[in-house]
Amino acid sequence: MLESQYWWLIAFPIFFGLGWLAARVDIKHVLSETRSLPAAYFKGLNHLLNGETNRAVEVYVDIARHHAETIELQFSLGHLFRRRGELERAINMHQKLLERRELTDAQRQSAQFELAQDFMKAGLFDRAEALLNELQHSDYARQARTELLGMYELEKAWKKAIETAQQLRDDSHSYQHEIAQFYCELAEQSLTRSKKDEARAYLAQALETHRQCSRARLLRGEMAFAEQDYAAAIDEWLALESQEPHALALAMRQLMAAYDASGRGDEGTTLLLRLLKHYPELDVMDLAYERLMSLQGVDAAYEFVRERMREHPTMPGLRKVLEAHLLVAPVEQKAELEIIVRLLNDVTRDQSMYYCHHCGFKTKQYFWHCPACNEWETYPPVRGRKKASA
Template sequence: MEFDPTWLLLGLPLAFGLGWLASRLDLRQMREENRRAPKAYFKGLNYLLNEQQDQAIDAFIEAVQNDPDTTELHFALGNLFRRRGEYNRAVRVHEHLLSRGDLSRTDRERAQHALALDFLKAGLLDRAEDALRRLEGTPFEAQARMALLAIYERSRDWAQASDIAQRMQAAQQGDFSTRQAHYLCEQALPLAARGELQAAQALLEQAVATAPQAPRARIEMARLQQRMGRPDAALATLQALADSAPAALALAAPLLVETALASGRAQQAGALLQQHYQDMPSLDLLEAIVSLQTATDGAPGAGREWYVRHLDKEPSLVAATKWLADETLGHEQFHPQIQRALEQAAKPLTRYRCAACGFEARQHFWQCPGCQTWDSYPARRVEEL
């Protein structure tokens, strides 16, 4: 049978017509999908701006279903889940992004960082640590190291914290010498508690060398030297503290009195306390002066005139309460009740207050228990602030 070219002439227009019709259908479908996706996206953005997070999540889920290849929608959805505390859903979104083979390196690093934040917020510190370590060598490296430092501080892994701080300082991300000194002190304290005094002393010496201006290392060193039966060395260390960080001497004032009495150098210590009290009046220095004078004079109430001198400098309910404690007044039968009332009123004024978050405590902390900030407690009581 011979081939008839007539059929070819008839078939070409038909094929062209069918192809054109198919392209129009595909184009119409694509336009419809593209209209749906932006509509859902802008709807979600509008809900987000109006702080309607539930509706925003629903809109973004719809947008992701219409266009599953859009990474920005995934990031927006994951961040919304994290902000709402739905960490499992946030993790699934970011893990889905990381599983995609077509994801660019920039988006992959961004998704890895987002996943690490999910684990951090969820309190899954082991998984957060692993995710953060994968960010070494990426633009998120500095943020990851800071988060790792917070993890190691929270878990009290001071050796790991010290390693990260050294890397950050080497990368010029800031001065971490004072933190390094704190980490060395934290490692020295349990050694001293177990009786490993020489090992503890070596760490404290390293802490003093790392941050000579930081007061904690010298205070801990003086306390250790006093425990080792070396009051003269402890007194010399506290003298160095007074020279390098005079404001912190108030924190070591009771220890200074103890070492002075043990070494028989009460006069030298008294002169040091009075000199610093004149420069920076402090309730702790005041109490140390009175305590030292009472111990050396041997008479009850010796040194009480210092409370009156303090009241001349500034009004102080704490100083007034301490002065009244041993004062003979009229209606002496009511004195115990009045004294208890005054002591109760003065008690909140003797606390320390964190300058970062306002957390108050009866004792001084080097790291705030509330906000975890280092050196945020001034060496002064609430009444003196």
């Protein structure tokens, strides 16, 4: 009876003892953690400060391996590996993260998104696409779609690009220009396979998406020109004047050829000179000079460039005046003039390039899609026009 009444007198100290022991073990564990973790971190930091990035990375990889709780560190390392182009390591790191059961939903989605980016960079588009599609209903939906769009552009998978851009549409970005460009890309693909009706349908869709799509108009003009329907080609190209007159420069040589082929050469020349007067920046001075030279002779060409120089003085304009002057100048002046023209050629070389207004990339060829920054319609169709002067 007494034993059963006072059992707790003995039990209590035992419980306390066990608790104390458990606490000791825990504290010891925690102490060892807090002691070892910062030491290793500082070791890595020291390497970083000494510029020994590779050794720092190895230290951090070691920390990540031995301390399972350092999930954020694993994310950082994975990101770093991808940036350094060590894609196999990045993929490995993110795959290991994904295998962990204790990840929150947000962490799992983040790891999946990171892994998809690794795959994309490694050119494993199918695997990236599958992962990104899985994220369509997560917090990463928009980012995943943006990545998918970039990937489809790289792969020239224009139909999928159109679908994705349509899903991305919102108040801040209509993707109108991009979608119209994707239709133009499809039209160009159809044209290389001689599927004219298909191309025509795509161009109609481009204009339906973006009524002022210059590229679609230019392509429709080119198609009509190739079919020798010069009147239709002229109409298509002239429609550009009311929407993007400077884009006319991209078709002007063919436009003049269309006038010539339909026996309306003089009308073409008059139009060319009128357009140049209206739009002084229109990038067709060389063409106008050549045309006047061949149709009306050197005096008319010389007079044209001199008048233009007075109205719209530019360095390439000056070069043209001297080139023309060289043709009519007395023999004793020619040697000197040739040197000046050559020097002017050197200093105006930059003005014979197209400039991307998004990234500044310069190129001799005109692009609708910048090969450097992948943005659309970032090149003004005027050579030498840089962003600052836009």
